[in-house]
Amino acid sequence: MNTLAAIPTIAEAARLLAARKLSSLELTRALLARIEALDPVLNAFLLVTEKPALAAARAADRARAAGQKGALLGIPLAYKDIYETAGVRTTAHSRLLAQNVPTQDAETVRRLSAAGAVMLGKLATHEFAIGGPAFDLPWPPARNPWDPHRFTGGSSSGSGAAVAAGLALGALGSDTGGSIRLPAAYCGIAGLKPTPGLVSRRGVIPLAPSLDTAGPMAWTAEDCAILLDVLAGHDPADPASVAAPRPGYAAGLAAPVRGLRVGLLRRFYEHDVPATPETRQMMQQAVAVLRDLGCTVEDASLPAVQEFNAVGRVIICAEAYAQHEATIRTRLSEYSRAFRMRVLPGALIRAAEYLAAQRRRTDLIAAMRATMTRFDVLLAPATAGPAPLLAEQRTDEGFAVPFLTTVANVAAVPSLVVCGGFTAQGLPLGLEMMGRPFEEATILRLGHHFEQVRGLRSRRPPGS
């Protein structure tokens, strides 16, 4: 079977596989055929590992025949190309690592492989997960499946495009200032930035270690929960890893959400980063859905989005420069202009300025903690509007527009983006739900219930 009547979610595929109505080999072949047909336009993949994927799918089918079970057994996934993969080229979308073949898997990749997942290949990103879409790199930037002239969001650009177009059932992304949730919003999928320490970052090429997180991207919140069940867990080799309790994220989705206290960050999108009328309408509809579900929704307040962004961007710039300093000194011209524009200022940031950002971060974390005593979940749009045109992306304005998503990175809270609605043009709009540290289960549950009631998950990009 090289075609699918409809792209299944991970949960649906797992049920079909368990019932032997579909084999992993059939599913993998169908997705490889979709990649071959659609990816020449979307550029989501930097590398398609076809033969190993087929071998892994066969192995998963054999394991299932032998009695092995598991929600990810035989599920085809793909990984942002900053996740190290043993024996498989890992470039970070940079010519500097064009020949880089790691000898070990990232801990997250290892966990997924151990659970029986099938790796389809490596996905496009902004160079080293920062900078924006660049046309001066060996590979072109990914394009949005809802409109290939539009930006996917980034930096997990290929992950967003691949999942939205049904080229992979799920993907790994990374999020330092919004890099999982921006592409999730622009591509109309779900993406989870976990609490720092919940998911190991070992073997993920770092950008800014004090803000970096690794997490899942998939079509639904339920699929993100299934992936998080495997990804979450203590890794002593990641110094930031935390031995946090791991509830069954997928198993907990069905519990009711009635009574959850939702805080609406209205000022964020009405004043700080003014949203488009369609985005505001999406927020109104989301609030109505959550009230129908039995949640209380009241306005919540936090310091301005700009304050979170100033802190996040100074930290990212300084830490990213520190990560790359040796290479920047010797091979600067090999980086993209977009990367240079975002990272080179880090050479000029003084220690006192970096520490001022870190100190302010502790204030902002405290402010978030205080607000979260009144609420279980905070709600905001993920972006001010739909995906912009790629041609409108300005390399020299990298720091000009604040991101709503950076709030959760700086405040060190988990954050889920789900598809909240569509514009009249048919472009998706993302809804962001932030939770308390290590309470991913709550936002996944609310996101799942929201998706069930809102009923947008049957709508796929045109041509998919």
Place this chain on the structure above:
Amino acid sequence: MPQSMPPSPSPAEMEILLARAGLTLNPGQIADLVLSWRQVAGLIATLPRERKMGDDQAFAFRLTPPAPASPAAPAKAAAGRGHAGRAKALANAQKAKAPLKTKAPAKTKARAKPSAAPAKAAAKAGAGKARAAAKPPARAKPAAARPTRP
């Protein structure tokens, strides 16, 4: 309190800053840096800088104290590796009325353990390489074959 935005560095100042950072940039790269630095300087200017001397949470390290339930575990683990192992060797040497130099074998033994770990890791890495080499080649997309669109 937010401070006023600092002025952009002059070309001469930028030269000094770049030299301090060990960077050699061409004129186009310097122009890009001036442009992006202006934006970063604007962000830095908004960061509050006036704090009391004692008000500093940025350098907090959380060190986990040993679990009270298992005080013997670390000591046991250390035996044969650190001071306890050496003390044991010393005691044995004294028992055998051997000179103090019999510490040496104990030390050698203590060092042999850690060196075994990297050897194991190297063997594992080698296995990984072999596995990688045995893998069929991935279907890479040549850059030239991928059209870029402005």
